[in-house]
Amino acid sequence: MATFTERMGPVLLLWVAVCLSGSWAVDKGNFKTCDQSAFCKRQRAMKPGESPYRALLETMELTNTRLTLQLINDNNKVRLLLELYRLQGNITRVKINELKPLKPRYEVPDVLIREPPTEPLSLLSQDENGVVLSLGAESQRVIVSARPFRLDIVEGRDVLMSLNSRGLLGFEHLRMRKDTQADPEAENKEGTDPANPAETAKEEEEKVEDGMWEETFKTHTDSKPSGPSAVSLDFSLPGVEHVYGIPEHGDSLKLKTTDSGDPYRLYNLDVFQYELYNPMALYGSVPVMLSHNARRTMGIFWLNAAETWVDISSNTAGKTVFGKMLDYVQGSSETPQTDVRWISESGIIDVFLMLGPTPRDVFSQYASLTGTQAFPPLASLGYHQCRWNYNDQEDVRSVDAGFDEHDIPYDFIWLDIEHTDGKRYFTWDPHKFASPKEMLQGLQDKKRKMVAIVDPHIKVDTNYKIHNEIRSRGFYVKNKDGGDYEGWCWPGSAGYPDFTRPDMRAWWASQFAYDQYEGTMENLYTWNDMNEPSVFNGPEVTMHKDAMHESWEHRDVHNLYGLYVHRATAEGLIERSGGVERPFVLTRAFFAGSQRYGAVWTGDNAAEWDHLKISIPMCLSLGLVGISFCGADVGGFFKSPSTELLVRWYQTGAYQPFFRAHAHLDTPRREPWLFGPENTALIREVIRQRYTFLPYWYQLFYLAYQTGEPVMRPLWVEYPQDPATFALDDEFLLGRDLLVHPVTEEGARGVTAYLPGKHEVWFDIHTFQKHNGGQNLYIPVTMSSIPVFQRGGSIIPRKLRVRRSSTCMEHDPYTLYVALDNRRTAEGELYIDDGHTFNYEKKELMHRKFSFANGVLSSVDLEPNAQFTTKSWVERIIILGASKPSMVTLKTADGENQLEFDFDASMSVLTIRKPGMNAGADWTVTLQ
Amino acid sequence: MRFHIITAAFLWAAFVESRKIRGISSSYKRFYRERKSFLCIDGSKIIPFEQVNDDYCDCADGSDEPGTSACPRGRFYCTNLGFRPHYIPSSRVNDGICDCCDASDEYNSHARCQNTCWNLGQKERAYVEGQMKTLDEGLRLKQQLIEEGVLLWREKQAQLRELQRAAEDLQIKLEEHRKRKHEADRLKEQTLKALKAGDRDVRPESSSCGFRHQNSTVSHLFQLLDSNKDGSISLDEVKAKVVLVHDETRVLSEDEALTLLGGGHQMDLSKFQNTLWDVLTRGDGYKIKDAHSAPGGLMSEDPHLKAADRAAEWEAADLKKVEEAYETVNMEISDLQKKLEIDYGTDWEYLFLNGQCYKLKVYEYMYTLCPFNTVSQKSTAGTEVSLGLWGMWAGPAKNRYSQMVYENGEPCWQGGSRTTSVTLTCGTETGLRSVKEPSKCQYIMDFETPVACQPVLKQRGVHSEL
Secondary structure, three states: OOOOOOOHHHHHHHHHHHHHHOOOOOHHOOOOOOHHHHHHHHHOOOOOOOOEEEEEEEEEOOOOOOOEEEEEEEEOOOOOEEEEEOOOOOOEEEEEOOOOOOOOOOOOOOOOEEEEEOEEEEEEEEEOOOEEEEOOOOEEEEEEEEEEEEEEEEEEEEEEEEOOOOOOEEEEEOOOOOOOOOOOOHHOOOOOOOOHHHHHHHHHOOOOOOOOOEEOOOOEEEEOOOOOOOOEEEEEEOOEEEEEEOOOOOOOOOOOOOOOOOOOOEOOOOOOOOOOOOOOOOOOOOOOOEEEEOEEEEEEEEEEOOOOOEEEEEEEEOOOOHHHHHHHOOOOOOOEEEEEEEEOOOOOEEEEEEEEOHHHHHHHHHEEEHHOOOOOOOHHHHHEEEOOOOOOOOHHHHHHHHHHOOOOOOEEEEOHHHOOOOOOOOOOOOOOOOOHHHHHHHHHHHOOOOEEEEOOOOOOOOOOOOHHHHHHHHHHHHHOOOOEEEEEEEEEEEEOEEEOHHHHHHHHHHHOOOOOOOOOOOOOOEOOOOOOOOOOOOHHHOOOOOOEOOOHHHHHHHHHHHHHHHHHHHHHHHHHHOOOOOOOOOEEOOOOOHHHHHHHHHOOOOOOOHHHHHHHHHHHHHHOOOOOOOEOOEOEEEOOOOHHHHHHHHHHOOOOOOEOOOOOOOOOOOOOOOHHHHHHHHHHHHHHHHHOOOOHHHHHHHHHHHHOOOEOHHHHHHOOOOHHOOOOOEEEEOOOEEEEOOOOOOOEEEEEEEOOOOOOOOOEOOOOOOOEOOOEEEOOOOOOOOOOEEEOOEEEEEEEOOOOOOOHHHOEEEEEEEEHHHOOEEEEEEOOOOEEEEEEHHOEEEEEEEEEEEOOOEEEEEOOOOOOOOOOOEEEEEEOOOOOOOOEEEOOOOOEEEEEEOOOOOOEEEEOOOOOEEOOOEEEEEEE | HHHHHHHHHHHHHHHHHHHHHHOOOHHHHHHHHOOOOEEEEOOEEEEEEHHHOOHHHHHHHOOOOOOOOOOOOOOOEEEEOOOOOOEHHHHHHOOOOOOOOOOOOOOOOOOOOOHHHHHHHHHHHHHHHHHHHHHOOOOOOOHHHHHHHHHHHHHHHHHHHHHHHHHHHHHHHHHHHHHHHHHHHHHHHHHHHHHHHHHHHHHHHHHHOHHHHHHHHHHHHHHHOOOOOOOOOEHHHHHEEEEEOOOOOOOOHHHHHHHHHOOOOEEEEHHHHHHHHHHHHHHHHHOOOOOHOOOHHHHOHHHHHHHHHHHHHEEEHHHHHHHHHHHHHHHHHHHHHHHHHOOOOOOOOHHHHHHEEEEEOOOOOOEEEOOEEEEEEEOOOEEEEEOOOOOOOOHHHHHHEEEEEEEEEEOOOOEEEEEEEOOOOOOOEEEEEEEEEEOOOOEEEEEEEEHOOOHHHHHHHHHHHO
């Protein structure tokens, strides 16, 4: 989807003209820099080493699970309340709020899956300078220093992380506006001690700065009724040189230092034609950063939904004087260090320190807080064909037929905004889509599905049922004056339902019922676009910060809005099936926790080689913070790709989690068969490869759902001690076992892939050629090459009978690819269930483990309590790196029989012919 | 009766055949004779015959599994008795979707497929019959149109020749008239010169230069009009002295006099020289009453000069008329030539389309195709948008008259301009059948006309495997 089109109203046209007058790139002037965002400018102006905060140790209260302590700002005497919790799974939570705020400050709801379970804290020592607490059973302690206030988390002799070590804790307390003189008494009462004249003097210094009570950007004025309310805190990470995460940015995987420019910004925005390699905010925000070095991986989860900026510097700064109590733990002072500082416009400080130590530990720690990836329907892992727009039912029918004619599989065809009756979501264009059920049935007959877009902006039109109902129920977001907030979007003037309200979400969900959303049936799924929310005529193309969500300002909840839209929609799809069927919902905006509701894509990219390249770090960054179901528009949304770029993009996209081609309204058609027979064949081949790997993808998603481990992951996650993997942007792993180095250079004749692991071997999945790990391997490439390697030591089940759609392949037999490591062993798993319901929660599933050792391959049940039967059987076993056996024997409950086999000596590949056992059976195959 | 026996025999034969080797056509039977072993059709491998159709792919070319889904590149033969037999990819065997109308592809799946071949065959036959009828009728109409096209072509050619002849005639006339006008102009010049020479003889003091001569004439005339000698001509003075050339007796009206004075009530010498003097000396509208005595009227009143002047004017007007006629004829010629330069097919059968327009309403838009000229779109509310101007024939080499391209329509929002590709299909009537816009600014039209009917279609129809 695009932000602008010629079909919009006259106001927009003007906007469009302005946008188009420039080059093909984002108009940076439409979006704020830190300097243009008053709170960011104020907070960033703070100088390190001058923290006014002091811990009042005498106020400390320690219960079994919680430490509380007051902090005082010696400049203005405002007191803060610090809460510290030890959470299960090696997580420490630090919350800082005003002790007595004028009114409650926003605390983000609905992101944590539950109140995180705590573990006991105990006091180790205490004196007038600080307190030492033990963090659970491990040798971890937290040291609270009093003057200035500072927290250090220490394990053994190592400082893992320090808070306020640079003294950049900032907490703008809520206050009455002075110039209005509403209540001059209030200022005096507030937290100050009249007995101390020095303090009064200090307070006078606190002058009103520009932008505290009102801020204007371009033509928009933010009324800021609550005045300044920013919070910020710095974190020092000794020994850390690599930090990752805080998506979404069009930037490299390894985050850059921000000393010389703007901080990374987290503020969900609809950015028209975004540029790459900069810290500008994009459509989604996940305020989670991972740090990694060869010894430890950690994470910082800053739970705040307001506009947020993150500064990163990497130097040996932060060596502020440690307290006396720290002296004994001080190690080398020359270790590299990364300093991070988070700045948010409102809310409180609520930060989760996920202390690892392994990457997997951090994933599971984050998953324990915000949940894991929703387990998607199997079909959604197939190929998706999208375009803005497939014009009418006949168009859909002919594209669908095109796939059959060219023997290319696909599972979903998508309809963008033009399918609606005048951009009224939940409706169909009465002429172009006059009989949607007929169309859906046509797809159903081929076991295929459809996605139709439902955006959250609702056309203001009294003849539109959805609008009338939302208005009459008072469900719209309100403007600062109390009326329904209205903005411009696709339909013209539009209202924005208040998705932060549970009653609104329940109502929205009910609209997906088959009898409410006319013309729908079970093979229709949903796409939420524009849910940042996008407001064409709003500040920075989004909602005014002083709009109201009941008692909270939009400022407080902004980054959450998209998550709520996504959630309400996913719940609607679940409800319409009576809780039986898994939903599939794609969203553009997201926040921490969005992984629980479906898939995410990287928004409106462009048909450029750099955009193809950036799809890798963008999806890797999302995966690291829990959102595994990620993809980029294959081919690029804006502009028209060259044939070479399109083919390369298919080859890359086929090995990324969400695999959808999409194109802008103004671009020429680009269905896979429109570029001559050779290119059609190349695209067909790579889509087919995708389908052969669907069992593996599905198993990886099951794993992601269970553990929070990313499906698509950076190499360092599996090779955490190999610094050569720490900053790789052009290759990635799928699970542990597939290494992918897509060709992303124009005219490439070869790529150099780093094969990790000194003791590993890697097999080219196409040629079965074996390569040693721990080397940079030059691979010559042609247009048909997609460098993908299977790790020696792994077993990957595939389905080689590629059919029209994934559903058509349900009962097909498996081929097991057994890649032996240097010890001639291998392991793998197979997960099967019905592919589309929640019955797996009731253990209607099959989860098997394959292992190969000592010439014996066996299959055992990993879930003996689960129940599921499959018709699928094992048709072939291919052992890579094998030697020639004299005899191959299959043993099952039915007895023993000998199997035929074929051995390719040149590649050491043993192919065992048609063992034939059911995929759910216990069996062994012995090579002799 | 005989028909039934044949059908039954054929069905039985088909049954036996498919029981043995599923998924092959009779022409492939020879590769699958029951023996101990089977040679992959590409010759790459020999396998035991039991491994044919055993649901495991042994041959790289997929030939050992014609009846299962085991081979990625395999194909399955639908016999489809009663309808058209055809191959489907092996991947569609037992996938739960009925592909062969005889249901033979779903022999081991949940799909409950009905044998629909007979029905389909009926429909197809009816359809083909309809098509054949259309084709016959279309070809008949086409023949007519070809004949008409040839006539039209000849007519146009004749028209062109006629026009060219007319142009040639006009060319000759034009030259004549030019000559005559030249002559008349020369005569006028001479007369004028002679007159001027005579004038100089009468008043030699004013002959030193034309300007002074003119000046004095101007002032003479001015003085003549300026009865009260106050240095300016008034309304009354004009009315008293100036009359119409053609009606000397009538006194000028107030308005006429006012017009002659250039809208003012007074006129001094310098203004007079630039305005009224011109009018009076031209002598075709107004003159001075009793002009014989007026020295300024000398020239215009000279009968020789008057005659020469009139003759020159006459010739100029004549020449202009001829020139215009010549231009018109030439334009017609170039229009017609342009029109005739277009390729209207081998027998000029598409010629009749030029000059016609065909309309079709699709959703909120009215589309108009004027073949060989323009394509346009008009929304119910908005203005007309050009979707392209005639470009060229763009069909494949074998049948280049099957597609037209119209280019350079209204520019598009993001660069380029609108283009329309028109596909011509055989039908008994001529008209626009469908319009689509698969990508922005790229239109596809389906245009039906008898002239698109091809005899080759008929042959194909006859050989259709029914």
